[in-house]
Amino acid sequence: MSNTRKNTNDNTNIPIRVYLNKIKVISSSVQKYVEFLFILKGELGVVINNQRYRLVESDVVLINSGDVYEIHGEGENLILSMQIENDFFTSLVRREQSLFLCNSSINENEHYDDIRSILAKIMYEYSNRNTGYEFKIMSLLYDITYTLNTNFLITEDYSIQNLEVKSSKYAQRINNIVAYIKQNYNQQISLQDVADSQYLTPEYLSKFFKVNMGMTFSKYLNEFRLTQAVKELLRTDDSITKVAMNNGFPNLVAFNKIFKEVYDTTPAEYRNEVRKKTSKSNKIHNEKVESEIMKVDYNQAFEKLTKYVSNEDKSDNKLLEHSLGINVDVEANVETVKPIIHSWRNLINLGYAQDGLRSDLQQHLTNIQDKIKFKYARFQGIFSDEMFNFGEENDNEEYYNFTKIDKLIDFLYSINLKPFIELGNKAKVLNLATDKVMYFKDSSKRHKGFKESLVLLEKFIVHAINRYGINEVSQWYFEIWKEGDIEYVFWNGDFEKYLKNFQSYYNIIKRIVPGAKVGGPGFNPEVNMKWFDEFLNQVKKTGIQLDFLSISIYPYELIEDSKTEQASDKDRNKAYKKGEYLPHLLPSKDKNYSKVRLDKIRKMIKTSGTSIPEIHVTEYNSSISHRHPANDTTFKATFITKNILDNLDEIDSFGYWFCSDISGELKDSKNLLYGDMGLISANGINKPGFYAYEMLSKLGNDLIQKGDGYIITKKSSYNYEIITYNYKHFDYFYCLKEETPVSLEQYYNIYENQQYLNINIALKGIKSGRYRIKKYTLNREHGSIFDEWLNMNAIYNIKRDEIDYLKQICIPKQTVFYSESIDELKLESCLSPHEVNLYEITFEYS
Incomplete structure (x- = not known):
């Protein structure tokens, strides 16, 4: 097919x-x-x-x-x-x-x-x-x-597929006759020839064949020949005459006659049709x-x-694991610990600066900060027309009004967040799918030349120091993003202009506030990995110092047209600029994508000999699409948990994109959920991703042990925290296609399997006594706004009282139980697909 x-x-x-x-x-x-x-x-x-x-x-x-x-x-x-x-x-x-x-x-x-x-x-x-x-x-x-x-x-x-041997007694004889016909049908054979081969008389064979096969010998032979001839007729370009002779017909007239009796047309007409x-x-x-x-x-x-599948095969190829579940046994000594700083809490993405002035988004970010407590908020478009008033005084000297920017930064400080500012004239972009992108207007209607942009930056830095103090601004981060040379994101290997501009920005900032961190370029490994070595080489060659490398991680694989793959870089770039052979992205089949890519990037930096003190993942998510159901489901909770724990403290920040669905509102956002990336819905309901972060924020600062599906930490003497999770990646078939719409009801069917995960944990060396265990359960039944909305028939005209109802019920389940231990505490965590559990274990003093 x-x-x-x-x-x-x-x-x-x-x-x-x-x-x-x-x-x-x-x-x-x-x-x-x-x-x-x-x-x-x-x-x-x-x-x-x-x-x-x-x-x-x-x-x-x-x-x-x-x-x-x-x-x-x-x-x-x-x-x-x-x-x-x-x-x-x-x-x-x-x-x-x-x-x-x-x-x-x-x-x-x-x-x-x-x-x-x-x-x-x-x-x-x-x-x-x-x-x-x-x-x-x-x-x-x-x-x-x-x-x-x-x-x-x-x-x-x-x-003869519809025919049936009337008596099994003669099955072998029929098989022998059919075998003889198979081997000799393309020659001139007769009833006598077949009878001789079976040591029968022609009269007996004729009667025997008709009784047991339901048709005469000659009819069967002709239809068999016809079947083989039809295959050759369509499989080759041989002449009709040659096809007839190759399959045992005595002449073209006989072939045409029999063919028309069966197909009601001639062989030539049939082939053409x-x-x-x-x-x-x-x-x-x-x-x-x-x-x-x-x-x-x-x-x-x-x-x-x-x-x-037989019982033996079931145990051999594990075909039933998806229903029976996987058992994992974990032994951990609570006395063996190492400190962790939870660098993932260093950064959260606000999105676009103008959205940060909205009272509803500020309420969402306040809620996030109250529960999770990030250190920096990253935002874009600080000098957009919506954020920056730019005019002229009577003496034609330009003046600068940073009032709106001040309001945003004042708000961030009020909730204990510091600015992580992405500089550049970057347009607002919303990816609706891998192949459908909405580019909003450029962040400034007024075109600012490069020298003008440097003056503006210098004025802002001076203003910020006067308002917030040199000590505070020294702790700020400034990211110089490199725009793609092709289709907004694709690099072409030429970094001369970017590095020259970077150095100019760097010099301005460092001259005024030496302690501030300046880095870039917002590297996308999924589309630009082949240019990363060249980028590092040019950084080293020019002697430019990056205070930090910024990376965005979205788990995709770049697929190029076969012609593009074979073309030279020069021809490829020409094709790109003409809109020919543009690459496209497919979801990665690698469930460990972020760890694999970050390990490779660190290795490449080390090999290049380039000194880059910090690495920040300034953006990450499971999809580039702002309209993907994954963003609303419990899948997102396990995705966040897995990626943060896989890369725990191995990078300097791990910035989720982004905090609230408000940043991605379009006409379709009248729905309660529309697949946007926020941790909180536009209506202010916490999504599963939010609860994943809240659970992670409860972990202790001493790591006892972690592995695939779990982490065990210690917060203080005899107080332990355990998170378990059952991550399911997109299945192989889903990853073969660009992200296509999936109905809400069928959404959970695009994952690799439905196997449960049973994690049996034994904490060794623990103080003997009684422990109070508080368990938080986040799954499709508890804490999933997506599933609760489905239970309400996914209505789009939702009312205020229904939103309030969802806010109350869309929370993880909490249970409390006790366990006695003598040098060992045992815990069993049975996880459904996309489920996350948090256990807070506290010693009960008598």
Whole structure:
């Protein structure tokens, strides 16, 4: 079915493609691969070489390479399809024209269960991509080929798929006759020839064949020849006469007569019509069927597949882990600790400076600061028209009015936040999806030249010192962002202008306030990693000093057009500027993306010999989209928890983008939720991401132990804090596509699995006695505004009293219990997908 989907082969060497689809219709096509269809749910109507079949749940069918087929879905269905490259398959079976009858809708065979089991295991390995999965898949391909060769090869003729041997007593004789026809159909054979091969008389053979096969020998032979001729007719460009002779027809007249009896047209007309339909369906149905792929319920698919796997295989390939859960045992000695400073609390993103003057956003940020207590607030557009009044006095000397900027910074100080200022004439940008971006107007209508911008910055620094004092401004951060050379974000390797401008900004700031930190460039590793070495080299070569490196982390992989990949840098840049071959982003399949990228960046800095004292992740999130349901769900809570703990204290800040949904309001924001990135909804309801931060803020300053899914800390003597979480990454199939809209009801189906995580923790060396344990539970039932909104039918015209109701109920669940310990305290945490637990453990003095 290659005409119905885009290529999802991710450059691995395995010779298969596996899909989960809901199929409506696939027009008449010639099969280019060897393809299995496995019906997991619903029904399909399938036509193969002019024969019609009705497939229901659990049916499996093989479409041979060269077969002419079409498919019609009936109602809701869920289909697993696996395509095997034809050259690879032919090399395995070692026969150029091998055909197989594997169609469970027309006969019974115990080996169909073997086929189902192998397909289920291949699906598991293909989707999970564990280390060495390619070897496992290859072994399974050999298994399925062996099963086909030994059990489904002999009755390959599709013209007899609806026929049934009347008596099993004569099954072997029928098989022998069919085998003889298979081997000799392309020659001039007669009833006498076949009778002689079976040591029978022609009269007996004729009667025997008709009784047991339901048709005469001559009719069967002609239809078999016709079936093979049709394959050759569509597979090759040979003349009609040559096709007829190659398949045993005595002449063209006989071939045309038999062909027209079956297909009601001539061979030439049939060839032209099918090829025309195939070409047309390649264009028309590709997008139509592709659009259905993302609506597949992957969790339901895996539930369906598990019943086809034996108990031995279930324990071997862990296909059932998603339902049975994973058990993790943790032993930690509470006396072995090291200090942690929680550098992630150094930064939160306010967003755009003008939004920071809104009273509702200020209330949201006050709420965040009251519970979590960040150190710096980062904002953009400080010199935009909305923030800065720029005019002239009567003597034509320019004057500067920083009143609005003062109001913003005064507010930040009132809630114990210091400014982290991104400088530059940066436009406000909202990504609605990876391929759809809204660029707002430039941050200043009045164009300021470079020299004018330096004067403005100098005036502001002097003003800030006079207002806040040199000691305070010395603690501020100034980030000089580098705008992309292509499409706003893509670098082209030329950093001369940026570094020259950076040095000018740096000199102005440092001359007035030497203690302030100046850095940049807002590096995006997902799109500009290939230029980072060159950037470091030019920084070192010019002798420019960065007080800090600023990075934005969004987990995407850059995919370029194949022509672009092969082009030179010069030609690539020309193509970019013309709007040709622009790269696009796909969600990364790497659940450890941030740690892997940051480790690589630190290594590159060290290798380059460049001295950069601090590294700040000034922006991070799970998506660049401001309209993605992930931003509203409990997924975001585990995403935040995992990324912060994976990189705990390894960088100088980890700035979440951003604090409130207010910053991303558009016309669609009349809904309660619209998929924006804030920790708090526009209506002031705390989202799961907020509660993740609140839980993290309760951790102690002594680290006992951390690992995948947990962290154990100590706050004071005999007081311990534990966070456990069950992170689920986007599944493999979701990561093969640009972020496409997913219905709210189906949203939780785009993750890798639904397995529970059971973490059993034993705290060793603990003081004997009684402990009070307070547990906070954040999951879909407790603390999820997204799920509570769904329970209210996702209404858009929500009222004030309903908002107040949601504010009251959208909170984590709190439970308290006691545990006795003698040198060891045991704790069991059972986590559903996307769940976070916090345990506050306090010794009870008697």
